[in-house]
Amino acid sequence: MGQILGLVNQKGGVGKSTTAVNLAASLVACGKRVLVVDSDPQGNSTSGLGLDKTGVERCVYDTLINGRGLDEVITRTCMDDLDVAPSTIRLAGAEVELAAGDSRETRLRSAMGTVSENYDFVLIDCPPSLGLLTVNALTASDGLLIPVQCEYYALEGLSQLLHVVDLVRGRLNSSLEIIGVLLTMYDARTNLSSQVADEVRNHFGKTVYRTVIPRNVTLSEAPSFGRPVLLYDGRSKGAEAYLRLAEEVIGRGKKG
Amino acid sequence: MGQILGLVNQKGGVGKSTTAVNLAASLVACGKRVLVVDSDPQGNSTSGLGLDKTGVERCVYDTLINGRGLDEVITRTCMDDLDVAPSTIRLAGAEVELAAGDSRETRLRSAMGTVSENYDFVLIDCPPSLGLLTVNALTASDGLLIPVQCEYYALEGLSQLLHVVDLVRGRLNSSLEIIGVLLTMYDARTNLSSQVADEVRNHFGKTVYRTVIPRNVTLSEAPSFGRPVLLYDGRSKGAEAYLRLAEEVIGRGKKG
């Protein structure tokens, strides 16, 4: 039974998509089967895994609005054992359409069906907002992985995010827990990064992953080749960090 | 009659709030009176201008949902001639409440009233989405300033953004134009930055500001002191870049 992990943070540009793509590839390198669900209309994790969005026919929009099962939209990526439920520009209309319909928060969970049994991990990439696309991911997830950029502004939205997680746990998904908080874009040359990292560790304690993702240019270059950093430059600091993270995520994985 | 500029881009973390705060301060340094309207529930530009959000009573939420005029929520900042219509956590509920009401796209424009006559520039900071908070800003604006981070993923969402701008121009705000595209977080040490910059210039031509904002740590340190970079480290490359940008923005300002 695979663990379903939502990658959430409404602060923009903190590394949600980069983590979805590179953690997925690293988990595969550790022998796991992984599915990435791209719930962000921007479709960055879809293109980061090598898909040409203009060529994609079925996408996550079809599961949320047209009632298709997630298994009907899943497609292969540039790596074996790594599949993706892609996003296209059509998803941009979903937020408003969901608001007008019924069971608007549970569509993704229903569409998931037994799909997670075919994978060891399912990673859901979310847009930078706390709207219905993200709430669907929170409702469908077993646990959450919260990327936090080592910057001052990134601290401000965390209490809002935790508030929404509590609401969803109370009304829609009672077993939802925060599996880990991931420090991203850590720049060892600045005091700011270590100050923010200390603040996050004070607040979240052991929930913060030991692995810290450094700011590393290979992580921003790899998407332009449609490859996870492991396939673009496997010896880079960025690739090494995500491999270490994968081992930690497996260690905290589902028991039994 | 002040020019109302919306800072929009649904891609997260591209420098919308950083530009709102620092362009505003630089315009003031050039002798202009400026208002920043913070339409993002994260409230980064509110805290970046030195306000303690927990102490704020009236905010943009009150203009969008409770029918108050924008002039009733405006407050001073750490700089003379620079005012802000702040955001608080209450704004997080606005998107859903707007969707349920009438004239949901034009509330900010109505609330603006004659406020823009008291300023030379009004800058509206937007959240990283194309939902109703951003559409309200597009409807209320004379023109748009689009920050684009010099990274590959930042290119992907531009066509969606332009599509929404066209829709708003067609149905809600016929005089809306793109005043400028701003390249941000340019890192001269990487090929990626110059490749992305070239691509953006090929697409937008002269609309791209000559001023390019470099990646500069003072820009991410200044918010933790609640100060624009001009007051935090006025001789830094970040401060100099936003001063040059202010001169360009004034040059492209309203005629007459």
Ligand SMILES: Nc1ncnc2c1ncn2[C@@H]1O[C@H](COP(=O)(O)OP(=O)(O)OP(=O)(O)O)[C@@H](O)[C@H]1O
């Ligand atoms: N550790 C890193 N080092 C250097 N660049 C990084 C790193 N992580 C992410 N990036 C780059 O920073 C930008 C933001 O990352 P990303 O798009 O993954 O964030 P996000 O949270 O998914 O953004 P959004 O909120 O728009 O969905 C991207 O251009 C990405 O390539």
Ligand SMILES: Nc1ncnc2c1ncn2[C@@H]1O[C@H](COP(=O)(O)OP(=O)(O)OP(=O)(O)O)[C@@H](O)[C@H]1O
């Ligand atoms: N030129 C720059 N150099 C270095 N850091 C920068 C620069 N511009 C912005 N930053 C930092 O990058 C992060 C993202 O910038 P910012 O928050 O302004 O983007 P945004 O588009 O407003 O994000 P959101 O989409 O969440 O609203 C912030 O932590 C900010 O301090």
Ligand SMILES: [Mg+2]
């Ligand atoms: Mg993303």
Ligand SMILES: [Mg+2]
């Ligand atoms: Mg912002």
